[in-house]
Amino acid sequence: MNALSLKKGSSRKSAYNLKNTTGDTIETHTLAVLVDNEAGVLARVIGLFSGRGYNIDSLTVAEINHEDNQSRITIVTTGTPSVIVQIKAQLARMVAVHDVHDLTVEGPSVERELAMIKVVSKGDNRVEALRTSEIFRASVVDTTLESFVFELTGTPEKIDAFVELMTPLGLVDVARTGVAAISRGL
Amino acid sequence: MSKKMTGADMVIQALKDQGVDTVFGYPGGAVLPIYDAIFQQSDIQHILVRHEQGATHAAEAYARSTGKPGVVLVTSGPGATNAVTGLTDALMDSIPMIVLTGQVPTFMIGSDAFQEADTVGITRPCTKHNWLVKETDKLSETIHQAFHIATSGRPGPVLIDIPKDVQFATGTYTPKAKAHVKHYQPQVKGDLAAITELVELMESAERPIFYTGGGVINSGTGASQLLRDLVKSTDFPITSTLMGLGCYPASGKNWLGMLGMHGTYEANLAMHGCDLMINIGARFDDRITGVLEKFSPNSKKAHIDIDASSINKVIHVDVPILGDVAHVLEDLLKVWKSRGRKTNSAAVKKWWGQIDEWRAKKCLSYTNSDKIIKPQYALERLEALTKNHPDRYITTEVGQHQMWAAQYLGFEDPHRWMTSGGLGTMGYGVPASVGVQVAHPDALVINVAGEASWMMNMQEMGTCTQYNLPTKQFILNNERLGMVRQWQELLHGERYSNSWSESLPDFVKLAEAFGGKGIQCSDPADLDDAIMEMLAYDGPVIFDCLVEKHENCFPMIPSGKAHNEMLMGDASTKDAIDAEGMTLV
Ligand SMILES: Cc1ncc(C[n+]2csc(CCOP(=O)(O)OP(=O)(O)O)c2C)c(N)n1
Ligand SMILES: [Mg+2]
Numbered sequence: 017m018n019a020l021s022l023k024k025g026s027s028r029k030s031a032y033n034l035k036n037t038t039g040d041t042i043e044t045h046t047l048a049v050l051v052d053n054e055a056g057v058l059a060r061v062i063g064l065f066s067g068r069g070y071n072i073d074s075l076t077v078a079e080i081n082h083e084d085n086q087s088r089i090t091i092v093t094t095g096t097p098s099v100i101v102q103i104k105a106q107l108a109r110m111v112a113v114h115d116v117h118d119l120t121v122e123g124p125s126v127e128r129e130l131a132m133i134k135v136v137s138k139g140d141n142r143v144e145a146l147r148t149s150e151i152f153r154a155s156v157v158d159t160t161l162e163s164f165v166f167e168l169t170g171t172p173e174k175i176d177a178f179v180e181l182m183t184p185l186g187l188v189d190v191a192r193t194g195v196a197a198i199s200r201g202l
Numbered sequence: 203m204s205k206k207m208t209g210a211d212m213v214i215q216a217l218k219d220q221g222v223d224t225v226f227g228y229p230g231g232a233v234l235p236i237y238d239a240i241f242q243q244s245d246i247q248h249i250l251v252r253h254e255q256g257a258t259h260a261a262e263a264y265a266r267s268t269g270k271p272g273v274v275l276v277t278s279g280p281g282a283t284n285a286v287t288g289l290t291d292a293l294m295d296s297i298p299m300i301v302l303t304g305q306v307p308t309f310m311i312g313s314d315a316f317q318e319a320d321t322v323g324i325t326r327p328c329t330k331h332n333w334l335v336k337e338t339d340k341l342s343e344t345i346h347q348a349f350h351i352a353t354s355g356r357p358g359p360v361l362i363d364i365p366k367d368v369q370f371a372t373g374t375y376t377p378k379a380k381a382h383v384k385h386y387q388p389q390v391k392g393d394l395a396a397i398t399e400l401v402e403l404m405e406s407a408e409r410p411i412f413y414t415g416g417g418v419i420n421s422g423t424g425a426s427q428l429l430r431d432l433v434k435s436t437d438f439p440i441t442s443t444l445m446g447l448g449c450y451p452a453s454g455k456n457w458l459g460m461l462g463m464h465g466t467y468e469a470n471l472a473m474h475g476c477d478l479m480i481n482i483g484a485r486f487d488d489r490i491t492g493v494l495e496k497f498s499p500n501s502k503k504a505h506i507d508i509d510a511s512s513i514n515k516v517i518h519v520d521v522p523i524l525g526d527v528a529h530v531l532e533d534l535l536k537v538w539k540s541r542g543r544k545t546n547s548a549a550v551k552k553w554w555g556q557i558d559e560w561r562a563k564k565c566l567s568y569t570n571s572d573k574i575i576k577p578q579y580a581l582e583r584l585e586a587l588t589k590n591h592p593d594r595y596i597t598t599e600v601g602q603h604q605m606w607a608a609q610y611l612g613f614e615d616p617h618r619w620m621t622s623g624g625l626g627t628m629g630y631g632v633p634a635s636v637g638v639q640v641a642h643p644d645a646l647v648i649n650v651a652g653e654a655s656w657m658m659n660m661q662e663m664g665t666c667t668q669y670n671l672p673t674k675q676f677i678l679n680n681e682r683l684g685m686v687r688q689w690q691e692l693l694h695g696e697r698y699s700n701s702w703s704e705s706l707p708d709f710v711k712l713a714e715a716f717g718g719k720g721i722q723c724s725d726p727a728d729l730d731d732a733i734m735e736m737l738a739y740d741g742p743v744i745f746d747c748l749v750e751k752h753e754n755c756f757p758m759i760p761s762g763k764a765h766n767e768m769l770m771g772d773a774s775t776k777d778a779i780d781a782e783g784m785t786l787v
Contacts, residue, residue, distance in 0.1 A: 055334065060326060067327050098514065105511035111331040111351055111386055 040096035044073065045120040046127060046197045047104065052112045053079050053087040060112060061089055070095060070103050074129075074172070076194040086114065092195050119197050127197040131175045136163045137186030145185040152178050204376065209338040209369040210235035213302065216345035218245055219378045222273050224264065224640055225249070226257040230277025232304025232317060235369035249640055249669060251633065252661035254281050258288020259630050259659070260637030262297045263620040267595055267638045269422060271298035271352050278304045279317030282363075283324065287627060290328040292359035294624025295445060296420055298352040299359040300345075301329075307367040308336050321363045330358030336365065338373030346381035355388030356509040357420055388508060392525030392533060400480065400504045400521050401538045407478035408549035409501075409556075410438045413461065413490075416445030416623070417483020417507060419616040421527035426450070426616045428531035429482065436538075436545050439557055441469035443484050444608055445623045452612030458557065459566075462490040463759050464605040467565035467768060468557055470757070473498050474765035475556070481505040483527045486516040487624070488786075496764030506530045565757050566609055568771055575726050577603060577678045577749040581610035581650070584676060587733050593645040594618065595638045599631035599655030602684035602755045607650040629658030632675065636662050639671040646674070646737070653679040653746075654703050660712075666742040667717035674736050675744045677709065680751045688754045709746035718742035761786035 051057045058077055065072050074092040079085075093103060100118075108116045119125040133154070135145045142162075149156065149166050152174070158165035168178055172195060179190055207215065213236050217225070226249045229237045240248050251257040254276045261272025276285055282303040292299045306315040322334045331351050335341050341364065348360045404410060412433060418425050426449045433440050433456050440450050441461040450457055459466035461473055473479065479501045484490070491497045497517060504521035505513050513522045523530055538544075568578045588594050589612060596611055597620040598604040604621060613619050620638060622630035635649040649656075656677050666673050686701040710720030719739050723732040723746070736743045756771040 056322060056326065059323070063327055098518075102511065102515055105513075105515075109356075109388075109509060109511050114385060 040098075042094050043097060043100060043120075044092065044094045045100050045118055046125065046195065047091045047093065047107070048117040048119055048197060049089040049091060049107055049113060050115040051087050051089060052114070053085045054112060057087065057112045058089070060110060061091075061107070064106055064110070065091075065093075065103075068102075068106065070099065074194040076196050090195055090197050117199070119199055122199060124200040125197050126200060127171055127195050128169055129172050129175055129193055129195050130167065130169045131179070131190060131192045132157065133166045133168065133179060133182055133187060134163060134189040135166070135182050135186045136188050138162055141185045145182060148178075148181050148185070154178065204374045206372055207375055208235070208239075208372050209341050209364065210239040212338070212342045212373065212375055213345065213364070213369070214239045214243055214246065215375060216342045216378075217273065220346070220349045221270070222246055225273045225275050226251055226260045226264070226637065226640075227275035228254050228257060228277065228281060230279075230281050230304065230317070232278035232306060232366050233275060233281075233302075233364075233369070234304075235366065236275060236302070236304070236364075248275070249636070249665065251636070252664050253659065254284035255287050255629065256633035256636070256659050256662045256665070258285050258299065258301065259291065259622075259627070259633035260640070260662075260665075261299050261301075262288060262292050262295070262630075263597060263634035263637035264641045265297050265299060266419075266620050267617050268641045269617060271300055271349060271357075272637065274299065274301040276301070276303055277317065278306055278321065279319045281317075282319055282321040285361075286324060286328060287625075287629075289325055289359045289361065291622055291625040291627045291630065293328050293330065295622065296357050296416060297359065298357035300348050300352055301359060301361045303361060303363050304369070305334065305363045305365040308365045309367070311365065321361070325361050328359070329361045332361040332363070334363045334365075335368055338368050338371040341368060341373065343376040343381045346376070346378045347383055350381070350383040351386055354386065356417075389524055390508070390526035390529045392506065392523045392530035394533065394537070396521055396523045397530065397533050398537055400523065401534065401541060403478050403502055403504065403521065404436065404438075404480070404538065405541070405544040406546055407438075408546055409472075409476045409553045410436075410478040410480065410550065411458075411472050411476040412438055412440040412480050412482060413442075413473065413484055414440060414446045414449055414482045415443040415484025417485075418446055418449035418527050419483075421483065421508075423616060425483075425526075425528035425531060428528060428535060430454070432531060432535055435535075435543060437547070437550060437554075438480075438545075439472055439554070441465070441473065443487065443490055443623070444621060446484065447608060447619045448613035448616045451614040453614060458561075460608050462487075463492070464609065464755055464757065465759075466609070467563050467757055467770070468560040470759065470765040470768055471560050472557055476501045479503045481507075481519070482531070483507060485512045488516075491517065492759045492764050492767075493762050496766075498765070563770075565770060568753075570726075571750070572726055575724065575729060575747060575749045577606050577680065577753055578610055579726060580678060580729065580747050580749060581606050583729050583733060584648070584650075585611050587730065587737065588646060588648065591646045593642065595620070595642065595645055595647045597621065597631045597634035597638060597647065597649045599649070599651040599658075600626045600628045600685075601652040601655055602680075602688065602753070603650055603652045603655075603678040605685075605755045606678070611650075628652075628655035630655075632656060632659045632662045633665075635673040635675070636665050636671055639666070639673050640669065643671075647672075648674045648676050651675060651677045652684060653677050653681065653706060653709075654683045657707075663713075663716040663718065663742065663744070670741070672739070672741050672743075675742070676736070677744065677746055678749050679706070679709070679746050680749050680753070681706065682751055684753075685755070687752075691754070692760065709744050713742070713744035716742070718744060720744050720746065722746040722748065724748040
């Protein structure tokens with residue numbers, strides 16, 4: 017349960033203030049949650065968020081240690097500072113959860129997301145789509161005479177920008193993985 | 203030494219290894235192999251309830267009155283869904299309980315089989331943890347883990363769903379000592395620096411108060427003893443939540459009574475005016491705090507809790523101490539003593555002067571009558587006639603009678619008071635009295651009930667008769683859903699929508715029909731004799747105490763108000779709650 021820093025002043029206000037809390041700043045945090053890779057564990061985590069009214073902006077999950085049977089869930093969430101503290105405490109006390117890391121406050125971290133983007137176009141638009149993809153270092157993973165599927169990895173913002181540029185060029189479908197994140201350095 | 207046995211036998215073996223002597227349950231198709239195993243042994247007694255909800259509340263009360271976890275065994279589908287209220291109740295009140303449910307065979311799961319329900323899905327949010335066991339080899343280890351999780355850290359209910367083929371199949375038994383439980387080990391020792399910080403605040407505090415809760419009781423009798431030592435040596439005042447009653451004796455000189463929505467004047471005003479609030483095992487529930495913005499505005503707050511998510515959840519505290527109450531109090535006393543047992547005694551004495559003024563208000567006084575029994579009077583008499591009983595336990599239902607019981611009955615020790623606090627479950631009391639009486643066959647067990655709540659699980663009277671459980675069902679019969687009626691009077695313009703009890707049964711005949719004794723009393727002059735008759739009877743009694751129908755429960759902090767905006771019994775209650783308060787519960 018080492019993700020909990022019960023520092024003084026860590027939450028000035030209640031996480032459950034019935035009053036409108038729009039005055040409080042809303043922060044975005046990326047949490048890495050190490051869990052037992054057992055049946056229902058994702059439902060437990062998602063159920064916690066929906067049951068207590070927390071936001072999930074992005075969620076990814078995959079087994080990372082087959083021997084210890086552990087998965088890593090990366091959750092991007094938003095809330096007031098006190099709500100973020102609550103979310104971490106609520107996650108940490110779940111029996112299936114081994115560790116909670118708040119990558120946003122625990123020092124620098126890198127975030128990446130993978131997207132596949134399908135663009136259907138001809139003529140100039142097709143040329144422009146390909147040219148733009150090179151600028152973004154996207155790779156073409158499938159092509160027909162009238163379509164491309166691009167694969168792009170990067171920060172969510174980079175993918176957003178690419179999707180925006182592709183929209184007038186014949187974008188028809190986007191598949192995104194959600195964020196995976198890890199701390200920098202040792 | 204690992205033995206081979208069937209899953210059903212494993213259940214029995216694991217329960218025995220965990221020291222279980224009693225299981226509350228109800229059979230059905232999906233648990234027949236386990237019931238067969240129960241039939242062939244005599245170490246564990248099985249109490250056949252009349253409804254699975256009854257089994258859960260009985261097990262909760264068994265747990266709360268013994269300090270040991272309660273165990274429930276029910277069938278799949280409807281058996282499991284009937285257990286959901288009890289699971290939620292136990293989760294809210296942090297009661298250790300292990301519920302075993304039968305499930306359709308593994309090869310039929312997902313096929314909408316007869317009496318199939320997604321039990322682990324349904325109960326995921328109302329258990330501390332739950333498991334579906336698909337292999338017999340894993341069953342015994344899971345049961346041992348379940349006991350570990352239910353009883354360590356903040357206690358709570360767990361559920362193990364056992365498909366019928368897993369019960370029939372043979373596997374290897376894992377003994378308790380070999381079960382893997384290492385990864386769930388909540389921190390019990392508090393941080394010494396934080397404890398020392400609290401001691402420093404205690405040394406200089408001018409208006410301190412201990413605000414205690416169910417966590418003290420869950421931490422074991424040792425915690426209550428340490429708390430008493432601490433109160434005695436510091437001479438600070440102490441109050442408690444509904445769930446903490448008994449952790450400090452009601453006859454103790456520092457006792458202010460319960461706090462919160464129906465707490466005493468002195469407890470609530472002391473909370474409001476204190477300069478140091480020491481929360482020990484309570485959780486700033488909304489029934490306690492009233493409106494948050496005005497909650498104890500000028501105090502430093504310390505909070506001792508085993509659950510990190512309870513700290514800074516509702517109220518920001520200055521000194522958080524994560525740990526088990528008994529461990530933290532032990533260290534707290536050590537540090538305080540080693541620093542010379544200092545308090546700001548002159549200021550604390552002045553504080554007591556203020557508190558005594560509040561006490562002099564006698565907030566629990568009420569207008570008595572010689573014609574009709576006032577519910578408060580009934581409880582005062584019950585208290586007077588039973589408080590010297592060497593072994594008394596009280597359970598309650600939910601409503602006005604519950605609050606009056608908390609106000610007018612005194613609890614000298616922990617584990618003597620079983621009530622549904624967090625969930626407020628009507629129908630808790632009758633099965634709870636069953637659970638307590640099973641655990642303490644020779645004790646005096648009284649369920650203080652309202653007539654409406656009582657009827658929600660009254661079928662458990664049959665259980666009382668079957669097992670010779672001489673519980674006393676003390677019904678304060680106001681022919682009203684009294685607490686609802688009170689809110690409608692205060693909040694909804696006296697429009698009493700569906701808040702009365704019509705077509706009530708004849709409780710005396712009902713008692714006789716169940717094989718017990720029925721007593722009815724309506725005259726205050728007869729009350730003592732009637733109570734004595736109830737106490738003298740060796741068997742279950744339904745006591746139908748006809749009381750004033752329109753009595754309100756005071757003091758009361760209306761929703762949306764602060765501790766210092768309490769309504770007293772004689773106050774004009776019209777428009778006491780404003781539009782904003784009305785939307786709160
Ligand atoms: C299962 C359940 N349903 C509804 C309620 C809402 N409720 C709270 S108190 C109450 C009335 C209880 O009436 P009674 O048992 O007669 O007690 P009284 O308040 O009259 O003493 C009701 C309906 C509840 N707490 N639990
Ligand atoms: Mg009533």
